Amino acid sequence: MSHFGSGTEYGLHCLILLAQAPGAIISSRDLAELQGVSVYFLAKIFPRLEKAGIVTASEGIRGGYTLARPADEITVLDVVEAIEGRKPLFECQEIRGRCAVFGGQPPAWATAGVCGIHAVMIRAERILHDELARTTLSGLADGVGRKAPPGFETDVQAWLADRFESRAQAQIAAVKKPRPRRQNET
């Protein structure tokens, strides 16, 4: 297994989609089905992104998620920490104080400050975090956009708009009122 779970991959891909459609409201179901991942699983990770202030949720029919701030103000680190939680790289259990030569009463110098091993880990963790914070969602979205042919992004938007409309039409079918509607596309 890897250190980051698959939720991080799903989440980041979803957020790139949201970044490519600024202002659009997309439901977690549509995002899941567009990408072929579990609807239920994605529905579990989005509340974490909301609590972290990365996306905002709108409830009710036609509800869904939007980025809570501009895509260039959301870093990969923000997303990883929101989804994985703030797991430290290393958790010191202060075994240095348990050394048998101290006989249960470690002297002050032995437990003062941070253990050398722990210090290395703290430094490594900060460097890792700095690197992850260097890339933003807009940076990622640009990379994807540069790679795909020009028609692709509009295809995706069309797929999502289709989904969005089919929800409106379900209402029309049920209530038997004319006039479908299309809005957004900021």
Added chain:
Amino acid sequence: MSHFGSGTEYGLHCLILLAQAPGAIISSRDLAELQGVSVYFLAKIFPRLEKAGIVTASEGIRGGYTLARPADEITVLDVVEAIEGRKPLFECQEIRGRCAVFGGQPPAWATAGVCGIHAVMIRAERILHDELARTTLSGLADGVGRKAPPGFETDVQAWLADRFESRAQAQIAAVKKPRPRRQNET
């Protein structure tokens, strides 16, 4: 829980002890009891260090472990990878190819090369590894030695030497007084 398990903390502390006594053969039991950690647990992680070529084992009574290489040629990364295994930071499941607009047949451009998200993770992982490879066991041992008062290291060596000798004398002692463990009791 943290990304690195407690085995890494135990292992690194043990290896520092071995680095401070170059050439000495120390058993995993002595290392465990000196530091107040589980003898059994430590006995499970040392074979991994041996397979990674960090430490060499000698069997039989008076057996134990020694560093296989000079302490300044063993990096923290070597130890972490030996104990934790080579877990990648991130495991890409290529969900980009599952996009619904491709209809099960992703075009070549979509799956060519490495996904942008994956690329960020690979870069971060390499930076983390570089940082962990920057510190060696001798660097860690120096840090500990600088912090401890002059008498401490010799105290530890004395404790270990005592243990080592008591094994030779256990033969004599076994005749004089009954050993608690093991109820053969002939």
Added chain:
DNA sequence: TATAACACAGAGTATATTGCTCTGCGTTAT
């Protein structure tokens, strides 16, 4: 040569996490 301490392989255990499934509730637009 008997024996005790060792390395090492492996099974066993309790607990936690992962990835995913499913149910139920309150909210909201039509």
Added chain:
DNA sequence: ATAACGCAGAGCAATATACTCTGTGTTATA
């Protein structure tokens, strides 16, 4: 009123963590 939504939380199989314990084979020494 209804259907789709967010969201909280239970459940679940598979895996991982941190140990614990047993058994086998090796080696130095009395």
